[in-house]
Amino acid sequence: xxxxxxxxxxxxxxxxxxAYGALTLFALLYLGPFIIQLATSFKTDPDAATHxxxxxxxxxxxxxxxxxxxxxxxxxxDFVRWLFNSTLVAVCITVGRVSLDSxxxxxxxxxxxxxxxxxxxxxLATLAVPGVVxxxxxxxxxxxxxxxxxxxxxxxxIAMDATGIFLMRQFFLQVPESLEEAARMDGAxxxxxxxxxxMPLVRPGLITLTILSFQGxxxxxxxxxxxxxxxxxxxxxxxxxxxxxxxxxxxxQYPLNMGAALLTTLPVAVLxxxxxxxxxxxxxxxxxxx
Amino acid sequence: xxxxTATTIDVxxxxxxxxxxxxxxREERxxxxxxxxxxxxxxxxxxxxxxxxLVIPIIVALYISFTNWNGASNPLGGSAKWIGLDNYKxxxxxxxxxxxxxxxxxxxxxxxxxxxVPAQTLLALLLAVLVHQKxxxxxxxxxxxxxxxxVTSSIAITLVFIFLFQGxxxxxxxxxxxxxxxxxxxxxxxxxxxxxxxxxxxxxSPGWGKHTLMGLHLWDWLSGPSTxxxxxxxxxxxxTSGTFMLMFLAALQNIPEDxxxxxxxxxxxxxxxxxxxxxxxxxxxxxxxxxxxxIGTWQVFDQILLAGKTNPTMSTPAYLTYQLSFQNSAFGxxxxxxxxxFMLIIVLTVIQRRFLKEKI
Numbered sequence: 253x254x255x256x257x258x259x260x261x262x263x264x265x266x267x268x269x270x271a272y273g274a275l276t277l278f279a280l281l282y283l284g285p286f287i288i289q290l291a292t293s294f295k296t297d298p299d300a301a302t303h304x305x306x307x308x309x310x311x312x313x314x315x316x317x318x319x320x321x322x323x324x325x326x327x328x329x330d331f332v333r334w335l336f337n338s339t340l341v342a343v344c345i346t347v348g349r350v351s352l353d354s355x356x357x358x359x360x361x362x363x364x365x366x367x368x369x370x371x372x373x374x375x376l377a378t379l380a381v382p383g384v385v386x387x388x389x390x391x392x393x394x395x396x397x398x399x400x401x402x403x404x405x406x407x408x409x410i411a412m413d414a415t416g417i418f419l420m421r422q423f424f425l426q427v428p429e430s431l432e433e434a435a436r437m438d439g440a441x442x443x444x445x446x447x448x449x450x451m452p453l454v455r456p457g458l459i460t461l462t463i464l465s466f467q468g469x470x471x472x473x474x475x476x477x478x479x480x481x482x483x484x485x486x487x488x489x490x491x492x493x494x495x496x497x498x499x500x501x502x503x504x505q506y507p508l509n510m511g512a513a514l515l516t517t518l519p520v521a522v523l524x525x526x527x528x529x530x531x532x533x534x535x536x537x538x539x540x541x542x
Numbered sequence: 543x544x545x546x547t548a549t550t551i552d553v554x555x556x557x558x559x560x561x562x563x564x565x566x567x568r569e570e571r572x573x574x575x576x577x578x579x580x581x582x583x584x585x586x587x588x589x590x591x592x593x594x595x596l597v598i599p600i601i602v603a604l605y606i607s608f609t610n611w612n613g614a615s616n617p618l619g620g621s622a623k624w625i626g627l628d629n630y631k632x633x634x635x636x637x638x639x640x641x642x643x644x645x646x647x648x649x650x651x652x653x654x655x656x657x658x659v660p661a662q663t664l665l666a667l668l669l670a671v672l673v674h675q676k677x678x679x680x681x682x683x684x685x686x687x688x689x690x691x692x693v694t695s696s697i698a699i700t701l702v703f704i705f706l707f708q709g710x711x712x713x714x715x716x717x718x719x720x721x722x723x724x725x726x727x728x729x730x731x732x733x734x735x736x737x738x739x740x741x742x743x744x745x746x747s748p749g750w751g752k753h754t755l756m757g758l759h760l761w762d763w764l765s766g767p768s769t770x771x772x773x774x775x776x777x778x779x780x781x782t783s784g785t786f787m788l789m790f791l792a793a794l795q796n797i798p799e800d801x802x803x804x805x806x807x808x809x810x811x812x813x814x815x816x817x818x819x820x821x822x823x824x825x826x827x828x829x830x831x832x833x834x835x836x837i838g839t840w841q842v843f844d845q846i847l848l849a850g851k852t853n854p855t856m857s858t859p860a861y862l863t864y865q866l867s868f869q870n871s872a873f874g875x876x877x878x879x880x881x882x883x884f885m886l887i888i889v890l891t892v893i894q895r896r897f898l899k900e901k902i
Binding site: 267268273274275278279281283284285286288289292294301302304305317327343352353355356358359360363364365366368371374375378381382383384385386387388389390391392393396408409410411412415417441442443467470471473474477478488489492493496506509510513514517519520524525528 | 594
């Protein structure tokens with residue numbers, strides 16, 4: 253009896269060691285590219301080309317970062333502008349989605365209006381449309397409305413989304429109905445009830461939607477690709493894509509590329525680490541629903 | 543129906559309360575009227591947005607797929623001519639270069655899906671099981687590390703991968719360390735299956751392979767993913783496994799403790815427990831992950847645009863749609879291709895749903 257338990261314990265120990273080994277290996281595989289990216293952004297072009305694996309820039313240079321933030325005589329690549337555009341567009345889209353999706357989500361969850369089922373069906377249907385089908389339609393409508401190649405054209409079409417409406421509806425459904433009735437009894441109108449009573453109760457939902465919207469619009473690429481054409485509307489993603497394809501004469505400047513790519517990753521990374529629990533929670537909640 | 547809400551239930555239906563009840567019903571009606579207006583006011587900004595920027599444009603794009611619109615003029619005006627099913631015929635039945643390109647891209651994408659979906663599902667499951675262990679120190683760290691690539695920009699990540707997979711890049715330097723000479727990844731158009739067959743002495747097409755199907759030699763259909771596509775396969779598995787890991791993790795946490803304990807008491811080994819208890823309980827999540835994976839992988843676009851612009855073994859239907867429309871101004875054909883892809887995704891989803899449901 254005692255023998256089997258020691259055998260079992262030894263086996264468990266071995267298994268645990270194996271698990272840690274596997275986890276460490278995977279962690280290296282998942283974080284390694286980011287570490288190499290960071291190191292490369294401080295290298296010179298020849299150093300990056302000859303020692304791509306080295307984590308020690310030799311010589312260490314801030315050249316790429318100076319160029320990225322405009323402290324350099326070479327201003328052929330306007331990163332600061334891309335950064336500004338990305339921020340502006342992402343903030344506007346996030347504000348749009350949070351407000352419009354909450355309004356619609358509340359109506360679909362709580363307000364009884366004729367045609368509600370139909371509207372909800374439509375929202376669910378658009379949820380199922382694969383994004384790749386939307387490239388041509390979106391270009392088309394922007395052309396028709398003379399919004400092509402403009403800030404409103406980059407913002408308005410994605411300032412509301414079916415996913416967000418659906419998400420907010422789920423959150424509103426969890427609010428106890430009795431609270432709204434109490435507010436109504438006290439003579440509050442529909443909007444007052446919504447704004448003063450219900451909205452504060454769905455704060456977790458609002459934070460979730462804010463994070464998802466910001467992350468989505470910051471990382472957005474294909475839509476900005478088809479909705480703009482002038483370099484002055486480049487965001488970090490479309491600008492970066494152009495930079496790497498060499499049309500701006502920077503095809504193989506890897507340190508610059510890696511630095512700019514890191515700059516693109518950074519805001520979402522910060523958001524990710526700040527709200528990690530929520531990020532992870534969202535995904536997991538989504539899975540349970542599915 | 544409208545009167546049976548909680549407000550009236552609170553009121554006991556006694557004779558003396560009749561008047562009060564009537565008043566409440568009256569108020570309720572008024573409220574419903576007010577709610578009707580408010581409902582439409584609340585929902586219309588988002589609804590109008592979705593209609594104007596999504597629903598109607600899709601319908602117009604469907605119309606475009608039956609015309610020869612070049613993207614410049616007003617698509618509904620005079621210069622775009624209705625050409626019926628010509629765009630679809632060009633892609634499916636006529637012996638044209640467009641059709642060959644289209645089916646080559648379908649082949650490329652098919653092998654992409656074939657490799658990515660199983661790999662991402664299995665890897666995500668493995669990571670979830672590893673991270674799920676109760677006794678594990680630093681669970682949060684590992685979970686964060688694995689999920690992090692999923693939240694970053696596809697463009698930024700693809701740039702990093704292009705850098706890592708250059709001919710003399712970090713990956714090949716690593717392979718050098720273990721004595722393997724790595725290929726020139728992103729330039730290498732040789733198919734994986736072709737390269738495997740070469741090991742067995744088959745290095746060119748046998749006689750039957752010369753037959754063509756949809757403009758492509760049978761031999762070419764069987765190429766497998768090209769070395770360059772393998773880079774995108776690795777990238778896709780790497781960036782998506784974290785998301786799916788979280789889904790599996792949530793499902794694992796939902797498995798009742800006593801089920802696990804019972805199997806343990808019954809003397810099941812860890813392996814038996816995994817295959818006989820954990821996997822069956824995860825079936826719905828596995829099905830869901832496979833479905834999401836399939837829908838996503840058939841739309842691979844950003845990575846191809848960045849890393850495989852001029853590589854015919856990397857083009858995918860999504861990328862070809864963009865290229866045809868926005869670079870060759872053949873919006874009609876591009877739209878037709880987008881809708882074919884749309885239908886393919888729907889059909890695959892429906893089939894998978896039915897197939898996987900049966901198994902559950």
